Amino acid sequence: MIKSKLPKAFLLCVFTLSIFIVPSLFAAGTQEDSSGNPYAGKELSILVSAGWMDSRYDETIARFEETYNVSVDLQTVPADQYGDILQTRLLTGECADVFWIQSNPFAIExxxxxxxxxxxxxxxxxxxxxxxxxxxxxxxxxxxxxxxQLWHNSPEYVMVYNKSMFTEMGLEIPTTYAELKDVSAALYAQGITPWFIPGADGWQHQLAFFQIGGIYEANHPGLYEGLNNNTATFKDNQTMLKVLSQMKELSDLGYLGEDWIGSNSTNMANMFGDRKIAMAMANSSYIQQIKDETGTTDEFGLFLLPLADNSFFPTNPAGPTMFGFKGTENEDLVRLFFDFVCETESLQEILDNSPAYTNIHVNDDAVQQHWLAEEKAFVDSITPDQMVTPVLQTGTKYTNDYWMDFGADMMSYFIGRIDANDVLGRMDANRAKSAKIAQDPAW
Amino acid sequence: MNKRTVYPVWFVILPLVFYVVFFLMPSIMGIFYSFTDWNVRNRGDLSFVGFQNYIDIFTSEENYASGIYNTLKFTIVSNIVKLIPALFLAMLLQRGLRGKNVYRTILYLPAILPFLIIGLIFKSVLNYQDGILNVGLELVHLGFLKQKWLSDPEVVWKTIYMVDAWRGIGYVMTIFLAGLNAIPDSFYEASEIDGANFFHKFIHITLPMLSGTIMINLVFGITYGLKVFDIIYVLTNGGPGRTTEVLTTYVYKLYSSGQYGMAVALNTILFVITMAAGVLIVRGMSRKEVEL
Structure with a gap:
């Protein structure tokens, strides 16, 4: 009985295999030839941190896939884990074809x-x-x-505030820390979170410290040069200590939110729309996002973060930047993708699909920008002197590399585990480590 | 007469080669690298730095020593909060409880879920503002029990133990069940005739007869605790601040920032601690076996 069944089983196996294998061989052999497309069937993988591509590239990627008959594997990693994962994958040679970093003039090295x-x-x-x-x-x-680097040129991470709410409560834009505290007290008394910081994101709360680099340089002339030449330190810098202590004071008073350390930014636009929060650090174009997502009729405005009585604009010609991984087997496809996203049609798509951004900073006059009246008015109110100093994280070497570590240390300070000067000292120690690894002669 | 089959010694060569190539050699090389300044920049040009990496670990501003302390603390506490409830659950479910197989399955189910999924689910459940737990407490007028589960340094470790226990109790309980099933009923019946109550039976029969099972659970629990990574990485990523950093999260962060020499040195410390724990456990087990 068994013997008689064997040929049937064998034939069944051959038949089944032929169903799956033969067509695939046929397809693989003819797909490229019939269309003359050398990229057909290939896959392009992209490794990116959450927030850098979002859905802004979806339309362009879909068109890229369709145009070249390829597929794109988008690997989006939570922001607080991205740096670790990227480094691990680069070092093990297992990186995606395209990867992103938060670049600045020192970051590639x-x-x-x-x-x-x-x-x-x-x-x-x-x-x-x-x-x-x-x-x-x-x-x-x-x-x-x-x-x-395809990024916008709007004011980045300044204070966005609910102008209507301020007007109704008779509040003025704060220009000093004392005024910020007073305004916060008034809002807090009404049950509103005055200045929401999404601490659980892991990367946002540092912005308040680093975006006001101008005031550090103004109070300590030559600081940036000193930090880059290893003749100055973060530790014992009185303005930096003051900023940290002011943030802690606001945190302890509850002005940053009841559980700001455990809250992320997922719901921030809704909280603005629902009037649960009055201020937050965001890009100027975030105003449009709040309006689009919540349908609020409130008016919003922008002002400079007044910690340490800062009056400087966060100049920062840096941003998320994509790179091609040299170890890829699809270098031609990577080059094609970079060419593709820089076409006018793609640039317009990327901008139009970016509810958080009103413009894209590119040399292409054919792209139609969507500047907001509020941000134009805000930028026009800033004098050139206020824009001369770049933000601390990109104006000084090895600083941005420890963004997440500094954030964790700030948290340790806010919850009372270490002193403010320890936070600064750890940044010095970390920068020294990077300098040593980079064999920087100044260290 | 029993017929014994004697296998040739060369049967062990293949596994031995695998063991040497994939475990022993990397381990020894790792220890060697921990005495070098190996980093992302000098991958091909290492310098011997003696104990400098180890000195840095205990003197650095980064406070890696707290990671060692947290690892040991997690190992001890997480075992306590799993072993004791698991033992009582096993005793409960070993008896003729109605629907006990359903309860056993339900209790074991979390053990088959990946930590990543568990972490993401609990991150949502434990959200202070709109997580199910706090919202539920409010609904049943127990709002005073609301906590900042993952952001309050006084609470966050308890939360991690809770999540870890939720996942691990079923697994530990299953091992206890196997041990309990191996205890002959006649022991209990004889003790009942002698007038023993539940407490007497537990102390004088159940616990001694379960000593081997307890030891197995301890071995698994301790090795798991010393190597813990995923649940902490997903739930808190070492935060708030550095409150929940453990050895493995520090190793991961050092490695990914290109400080391989330091990362390997920290890993070597973990290896030494694990080895010491292993030796102690094996000695304890041997002594127990002799006593039995």
Missing amino acids: SVIVDYEDFCIDFSGSAWESVVPEARLLSCKVGDSLYGL
């Missing part, structure tokens, strides 16, 4: 480090002319082009 081993050299690519000169500083090392 200090974050990617072995950029010649890890990054595709795009020098001579046509898309270089699309990126403004100021942003190319974050994309190049010497004359070699590695990164593509």
Whole structure:
């Protein structure tokens, strides 16, 4: 009986295999030939931190997939884990075809480090002319082009506030820390969270410290140069200590939210719309996002963060930047993708699908920008002197690399585990480590 | 007469080669690298730095020593909060309780879920503002019990133990059930004739007869506790601040920031602690076996 069944079983196996294998062989052999498309069937993987692409690239990616008959595997990682995962994957040679970093003029050397081993050299690519000169500083090392930075040019992480609520309560825009505290007290008394900081995001609460680099430089002239030459430290810097203590005071008073350390930014726009919060650090274009997402009729405005009585604008020609992984088997596809996203149609799509951004900073006059009246008015009110100093994290070497560590140390300070000067001292120690690894002669 | 099959010694060569190549050699090389300045920049050009990495671990501003303390604390407490309830649940479910198989299944189910999923679910459940737990407490007028489960440094460890126990109790309980089933009923029947109550039976029969099972659970629990990573990484990522950093989260962060020498040194410390714990447990088990 068994013997008689064997040929049938064998035939069944062959038949089944032929169903699956033969067509796939046929397809693989003919897909490329019939269309003449050398990319057909390939997959492009992209590793990115949450918030850097969101859904803004979806339409462009879909068009890219359709145009070249390829698939794109978008690997979005939570922001607080991204740095660790990226480094691990780079070092193990298991990185995605395209990866992102938060770049600045020092970041390629200090974050990617072995950029010649890890990054595709795009020098001579046509898309270089699309990126403004100021942003190319974050994309190049010497004359070699590695990164593509498509970012907006709106005021970044200034104070967004509910103007209608302020007007109704007779509150003025605070220009000093004392005024900020008074305004916060008035709002808090009404059951409103005065200044919401989403601490659980892990990367937002540091902004209040770093975005006001101008006041540190103004109070301690030559500080940036000193930090870059290892002749100055974060530790014992009186203005920095003051900023940390002021933030802690606001936290202890409950002005940052009842559980701001455990809250993330997922619901922030709704909280603005519901009038549960009055102020938050955000991009100017976030105003439009609040209106679009919540349908509120409230008016919103912008002002400079007045910690340590700061009056400086957070100038920051840096941003999330994408790189091609040199170890990829699809370098031609990576190059094609970079060319594709720099086409006018793609740039317009990316901007139009970015509810949080009103413009895209590119050298392409054909792209239609959507500047808000509020942000235009705000930028017009800033004098050139207020814009001269870049933010601390990108104006000084090795600082931005420890953004998350500094954030964790700030939290330790806010919950009373360490002193403010320990937070600053740890930043010095970390920067020294990076400098040593980079064999920086100043250290 | 029993017929014994004797296998040739060369049967062990293949597993031995695997063991040497994939465990022993990497371990020894790791210890070697912990005495170098190996980092992302000098991958091919290492310098011997003696005990500097170990000195840095105990003197650094980063306070890695707190990671060692937290690891040991987690190992001890997490075992206590799992072993004791698991033992009583096993005793309860070993008896003729109605629907006991359903309860056993329900209790064991969390053990098959990946920590990543558990972490993400509990992060949502434990959210202070709109998590199910706090909202539920409000609904039943127990709002005074609301906590900042993952952001209050006084509460966050208790939360981690709670989540860890929720996942692990069923597993520990299953091992206890196997041990309880192996105790002959006649022991209990004889003791009942002698007038023993529940407490007497528990102290003089159940516990001694379960000593091997308890030891197995302890071995699993201690090795798990010393290596804990995923539940903490997903739930708190070491926060708030550095409150819940353990050895493995520090190792991961050091490695991903390119400080391999330091990362390996910290890992070597973990290896030494695990080995010491292993030796103690094995000695304890041997002594117990001799006594029995």
